[in-house]
Amino acid sequence: MTIEPNARTSECRVLYGCMGLGGSWDPEPYGPSDIDAAEAAISAALDSGITVFDHADIYRHGKAEAVFGEVLARTPGLRERVTLQTKCGIRLADEDGPGRYDLRAGSITRRVEESLTRLRTDVIDVLLLHRPDPLADPDEIARALTSLRRQGLVRAFGVSNMGAAQIARLQSRLDVPLVANQLEMSLHSRDWVEAGVLLNTGGATANGFPFGTLEYCLDHGIRLQAWGALAQGRFTGRQETPAERATADLLADLARRKGTTPETVLLWWLMRHPAGIAPVVGSARPERVRACRDAALREPDLTHEEWYGLWTTARGVPLP
Template sequence: MRTMKLGSSTLELPVISVGCMRLNSLDSNEAERFVQTALEEGANFFDHADIYGGGACEEIFADAIHMNDDVREKIVLQSKCGIRQGMFDFSKEHILNSVDGILQRLKTDYLDVLLLHRPDALVEPEEVAEAFDKLESSGKVRHFGVSNQKPMQIELLKKYVQQPLVANQLQLSITNANMISNGINVNMENESAVDRDGSILDYCRLNDITVQPWSPFQYGFFEGVFLGSDKFPELNKQIDEVAAKYGVSNTTIAVAWLLRHPAQMQPIIGTMNTERLKDCIKAGDIHLTREEWYAIYRAAGNILP
């Protein structure tokens, strides 16, 4: 599979990340088959979070991949922390305790990447910096990043945190593309011109932070999948035409649309279906034309001024 650098780090990763949020929906045999399929396809970057399945997804993954030292050297593990029941928590104590739990469940001594999951309104960046320093010096975490954060939130962390922030997970799909649309509709009096994220896409590109799109097939906030949906007839027609041209599935084209953006994003794929995972991985070999990219963009109802 085609590879990429993660932010300003030296990590060389597949352009597709395997999301493990739904791993607890599989039985042990299915989970093992899914993980092995990912590895066979060259998708060795796995995205976790301590809240996925209440921690069960990390345990299931470790068992499914038969974690040991040899296996660990061949994979890249990312996990997230900071979400608690009814609150967000970026305190030093919570970050450190969360990482210890993550490592125990994944049966490993270190994470390649740790992300702060959702912005904590009560964040004290000095505490985050202390936690990151301790995690780095102890060898428990090698790289750090954030998730769902705006530029000024990242800047606040960077004032205190010494380590480069190499990734930012953000909701992005063809139908949830405001971070792209507001940059196209600058100074226009329409809904697409509303900047809801502080120009986060441009900010990440300027600061060598890899955008990791989550829910790449969803519309709304987990309202449903746009592929095959009768709510998006023009979009599906356009995607199907492009898919037929390349001899691939509509799933492949939806991911290829994200990969075509020059920001060099790394989509998080959440499917637990091995065939669909393979379709997603094929997107790394397709480079849509500018005409195809914009045709799909417009077919989703996104406007050009």
């Protein structure tokens, strides 16, 4: 694989999500074809200006990290060109118990050590806590994270799927700032943006997004990352409702007029928001990754009216 110079990681506005790498969603071993497929996807991301790669210890039962590590091992110099982010805190069902969340200090430390081994690296650039653990002690979490940083095993920390109050409580115990919060955000999963306009309406009670989370992250320099950003292909592949079909048509029209792809316009809709949202592109198909190239390399090219047009079309009903 030829690695060309890419945009600096600090300027990378789109992440590549590695959930689709590593073969099947079971504990069966991966094979050479899975490594080759991972290499093709990673190459497509790099070709598109994406240098931040998002993992989790549970993706494909650890195989996503493992095949990425294989690609790093076979490609000299690649590790220095990429930022590795991974997550821990979700435990899949096993002989010890059901599917659960686990942010105990010992569990965090073990998961990080296992991720380092699979990724074949000596440091994780960013570690996210994958889901809130209702039984977690924030002081214990802070001690574990502080220890990992002092040992040089993790450079920075963030969270995933957490609201403002949860982040603030954890941050109050840490000496270093949390740098990211990864949430499901897309033109399909719109609770994050609707929460700010449904106040004082009947729809507010049905919206479960913790109001104020976007504002908290923006005010505290916490980068918002959007998982599920391509909305599982609802607007660029399959459409199941009249609103989705109308949105797909509008995306295609905007893409033609702006000389880009519908996938890019879909990501631009997220990136146009002042919260500074960084989409996570999770497809394992190289052609679909390359369809997002302009999102990584161009400024979002949507007017105020175009942004609202996409929102209201996807809603299927007018704003309150």
